[in-house]
Amino acid sequence: MSPARTRHGSRDIAPSDASALLGGVLWLALVIAGNLDAIDQALALAPLVLVPLGIGMAATPPFPGFAGRLHGLAVTIQPVGATLFVASLVAPVNGLAAALLASPWVLVTGLLGVLALVRVRNRGATSVPESLVDAGLAYSVVGAVALVLFHLAMTFWFDPTIVRLTAVHFHYAGFALPLVTGLVGRSLETESSLYDTVAVVVLVGPGLIAVGISFSPVVEVLAVGAFTLAVTLLAGFVTVQVAPTRQRPQGALLALSSLALPVSMALAFGYAVSVYAGGDGLGLRIPAMVRIHGSMNAFGFALLGLVGWRLAVPAREA
Structure with missing residues (x-):
């Protein structure tokens, strides 16, 4: 890892930031109006706010060449894709019509996946932080496809709620967590074996958990357990070594954010173990x-x- 450089906000608002701000206003209006249930609140927040924030920070400074053009196209069409994604959740339509509304988000995230592949091809897999950022970009398309499948009632052998939650999973554990972990790595001025170890689990964890849920309860429990341990170590690392080096407002937000994740994952791990053992999922x-x-x-x-x-x-x- 090279010595970290930090870009502070400029007076000109970036298109991705403007999209996140407007998306936040739309999300809040829908919540106040009662148009979103608990799952849809999380689903809608991702394309409206989290993804534009994330893809803006991924390209800091802007990507060069073909990667930059792909990124620019994704940023340009992201607001349209996000708005139609949310429309598929709240509009009085279902089936094919809802799937068609959600489909442009597959295009947006597909561009992000291609961008990740181009970056890996240009750079190689030598940088742990950048590999995590690329993984977050690529994982997002799985969440987009899962929502389209849910709308089409193509749930295979799963309960429809599981397919819907898969869309949530790959926007959070798939997109947000690897990207945030990559930003943590960018901020480090020296190599850290602990960070590298945690990063590997964050990189492969979302996929392993999905495989476990799909095919093997044992794999699910082991994957969630490893993931819980990894994010707990990450939380301690950020709280002790990263947050104190940042200015106070940023450090406080990073510490609070990092501590929320292991608590939620510990609950998920306990739930998975309880269900696997034949319990009631902690009630x-x-x-x-x-x-x-x-x-x-x-x-x-x-x-x-x-x-x-x-x-x-x-x-x-790089």
């Missing part, structure tokens, strides 16, 4: 888990973390 049903675990991930971790890093963005390494 919590899926709706309660969505409210507690989901809200802590969406608002406690992802929103606070991405807003916190936006106050002073570590520059990319």
Whole structure:
């Protein structure tokens, strides 16, 4: 890792930041109007606010060449894709019509996935922080496709709620967590074996958890357990070594964000173990888990973390 450089906000608002601000206003209006249930609140927050914030910080400074053009196109069409994504959740339509509304978001995230591949091809996989940023960009397309499948009732052997929650999972554990972890790595001035170890788990964890949920309860429990341990170590690392080096407002947001994640994941791990052992999931049903675990991930971790890093963005390494 090279010595970190930090980009503070300029007087001119970036298009991605403007999209996040307007998206936040739309999201708040929909919540106040009662148009979004607990799952949809988390789902809508991601394309409207979190993804534009994240992709703006990923390209700090701007990507060169073809990668820069891909990024610019994704930023340009992101507000349209996000708005139609949310329309698919709240409009009085379902089935094919809802899937068509959600489909432009597949295009947006597909561009981000291609961007990630181009960056890896140009750079190689030598930078841990940048590999995490690229993983976050690529994982987002899985969440977009999952929502389209949900609208089409193509749930295969799963309960429809699981497919819907998969869309949430890959926008948070898939997009937000790797990207935030990558920004943590960008901010480090020296190598850290602890960071590198945690980064590997964050990199592969979302996929392993999805595989476990799909095919093997044992794999699910092991993957969630490893993921919980990794994010707990990450939280301690950020709180002790990263947050104190940042200016006070940013440091406070980063510390609060990092501490919310292991609490929510510990709850998820306990729930998974309890269900696997034949228990009642700690006495919590899926709706309660969505409210507690989901809200802590969406608002406690992802929103606070991405807003916190936006106050002073570590520059990319390559």
